[in-house]
Amino acid sequence: MWKYGFASVMGTAHVRSSSPLQDASRVEVVIDSSGNEILIAVAADGAGSAAHSAIGASTACDRFIHDLKTYLAGGGALVQLRDHFIQDWIRKFQFLINGLAADAVAKPQDFACTLLAAVVGHDEAVYFQLGDGAIVEALPDEQDQYRCVCWPQQGEYANTTNFLTDADAGQKIFCEMKSSVVNEVALFTDGLQGLVLDYRAQSAHSPFFAPLFAWLRPRGSGYSSELSESLIAYLNSEKVNARTDDDKTLILASRTKKRTADC
Amino acid sequence: MKETFDQIPFPDPEFVDNPEPRCPCVLLLDTSGSMKDEKKISPALSPVQRLTNVSMPSRTVRPIDELNAGLTAFRDELMADELAVKRVELSLVTFGPVRKLTDFQSPDVFRPPHLNAEGDTPMGAAIEKAIEMVKERKAAYKQNGISYYRPWIFLISDGEPTDNWQRAAELVMAGEQARAFAFFAVGVEGADFDILSRLTVRRPLRLDGLRFRDMFMWLSSSLSSVSRSVPGDDVVFKNPAAPDGWASLR
Numbered sequence: 001m002w003k004y005g006f007a008s009v010m011g012t013a014h015v016r017s018s019s020p021l022q023d024a025s026r027v028e029v030v031i032d033s034s035g036n037e038i039l040i041a042v043a044a045d046g047a048g049s050a051a052h053s054a055i056g057a058s059t060a061c062d063r064f065i066h067d068l069k070t071y072l073a074g075g076g077a078l079v080q081l082r083d084h085f086i087q088d089w090i091r092k093f094q095f096l097i098n099g100l101a102a103d104a105v106a107k108p109q110d111f112a113c114t115l116l117a118a119v120v121g122h123d124e125a126v127y128f129q130l131g132d133g134a135i136v137e138a139l140p141d142e143q144d145q146y147r148c149v150c151w152p153q154q155g156e157y158a159n160t161t162n163f164l165t166d167a168d169a170g171q172k173i174f175c176e177m178k179s180s181v182v183n184e185v186a187l188f189t190d191g192l193q194g195l196v197l198d199y200r201a202q203s204a205h206s207p208f209f210a211p212l213f214a215w216l217r218p219r220g221s222g223y224s225s226e227l228s229e230s231l232i233a234y235l236n237s238e239k240v241n242a243r244t245d246d247d248k249t250l251i252l253a254s255r256t257k258k259r260t261a262d263c
Numbered sequence: 264m265k266e267t268f269d270q271i272p273f274p275d276p277e278f279v280d281n282p283e284p285r286c287p288c289v290l291l292l293d294t295s296g297s298m299k300d301e302k303k304i305s306p307a308l309s310p311v312q313r314l315t316n317v318s319m320p321s322r323t324v325r326p327i328d329e330l331n332a333g334l335t336a337f338r339d340e341l342m343a344d345e346l347a348v349k350r351v352e353l354s355l356v357t358f359g360p361v362r363k364l365t366d367f368q369s370p371d372v373f374r375p376p377h378l379n380a381e382g383d384t385p386m387g388a389a390i391e392k393a394i395e396m397v398k399e400r401k402a403a404y405k406q407n408g409i410s411y412y413r414p415w416i417f418l419i420s421d422g423e424p425t426d427n428w429q430r431a432a433e434l435v436m437a438g439e440q441a442r443a444f445a446f447f448a449v450g451v452e453g454a455d456f457d458i459l460s461r462l463t464v465r466r467p468l469r470l471d472g473l474r475f476r477d478m479f480m481w482l483s484s485s486l487s488s489v490s491r492s493v494p495g496d497d498v499v500f501k502n503p504a505a506p507d508g509w510a511s512l513r
Binding site: 013047053114154156157158159160161163191198200202243245246 | 278279282283284345346407408409410411412413442489491492493494495496497498499
């Protein structure tokens with residue numbers, strides 16, 4: 001059973017300039033035709049000065065969850081997400097944004113945002129990343145060790161990356177599929193990446209994730225409002241704000257390992 | 264000293280305890296003899312004073328003193344910004360002769376040295392040196408897994424180059440085209456603006472009345488903005504040539 005918490009909070013720079021929260025995040029758990037749970041976790045970060053990027057980010061999250069559920073309900077398999085889902089989805093998303101942009105007399109780039117998504121089934125998982133921010137998963141055989149599934153996509157400079165609205169988004173999107181059990185996963189946007197990634201070792205900073213997952217593991221199943229509320233307080237804390245003034249999102253999800261007796 | 268380290272990739276200590284992305288800036292300062300020539304300046308008037316035609320007594324100052332005072336204010340301003348302290352890195356090169364006074368340092372480590380005016384104006388060699396330093400710094404960032412923003416080279420001069428500056432102009436042009444760095448030129452009264460405008464792809468700025476302090480305030484806030492910019496940001500700087508700015512366009 002999956003248990004999870006998540007939060008997107010505004011960075012101090014956005015508070016100062018009274019611009020909106022440009023990060024968005026959603027998590028849902030659905031049941032597939034074999035009765036197994038599938039975790040869908042998605043986060044998006046709207047581009048800094050793009051006027052409607054907050055709408056872009058929340059639209060990306062909403063559409064991703066909605067369209068993925070439709071795909072799964074129609075009998076679509078996780079293993080075919082890369083070949084049969086994501087490219088179509090990016091085209092559909094861009095089409096939708098083009099329409100929104102035309103209505104708002106704006107450019108599609110004004111809705112620019114990144115995408116991070118984890119879709120975790122019974123014994124398989126699919127990850128997507130376009131732009132910065134990253135995804136981390138628990139290493140199966142090592143206690144409290146975490147692996148970076150993907151590294152933030154960045155141009156030469158720290159303030160350049162890829163967006164869903166880019167013409168070449170379909171080529172730039174990172175996709176990883178694995179057919180093994182994943183029991184813990186975290187997604188975070190670029191506001192947090194400096195804190196939770198070890199840039200020297202190009203790896204996840206396990207001491208950050210280990211205590212959080214240790215806390216989450218014994219909780220009841222489903223959405224944890226306790227974790228989500230604590231996350232908001234933590235992400236708003238002075239300590240975190242001293243390291244970043246950007247919007248920041250963190251999604252944490254963990255599941256109890258299925259014992260054979262349950263089956 | 265450096266060569267013995269080159270074989271083994273020892274991590275640079277400054278990157279170990281501070282993995283923040285860096286925003287490097289080279290200050291290229293003209294310290295040629297003319298910078299100590301006394302100049303009469305009228306104090307900056309507020310718009311109201313200008314309208315009411317208030318006359319304020321002018322005073323005599325030396326550019327080099329104003330530059331020194333401005334540098335100190337520059338550091339203080341950056342120190343007041345929690346993120347800029349971790350991210351902005353300053354390096355100081357003076358000419359003439361061309362001297363690297365400080366390598367890239369964060370504002371808390373950076374101690375503005377007292378500058379003396381002497382010698383000629385080897386501006387071309389100074390620019391080439393700055394471009395080389397930026398290149399080396401980027402290599403150090405890469406080696407240490409530190410991400411970074413587009414470096415700035417900020418030239419301030421009150422004269423005309425006494426060396427061959429054409430090669431420097433070509434390097435600046437190529438570097439700007441490749442977005443390898445951004446090059447800004449500020450001319451103090453007496454500067455050769457024709458050459459400055461051929462050295463930069465941006466328009467050179469004319470410093471009004473030795474307002475070094477205001478110029479450094481602007482530089483500090485601009486670097487702060489760059490150092491906190493995120494993907495998709497158009498970093499917007501305050502126009503230095505606005506009516507309340509410190510410069511005029513040439």
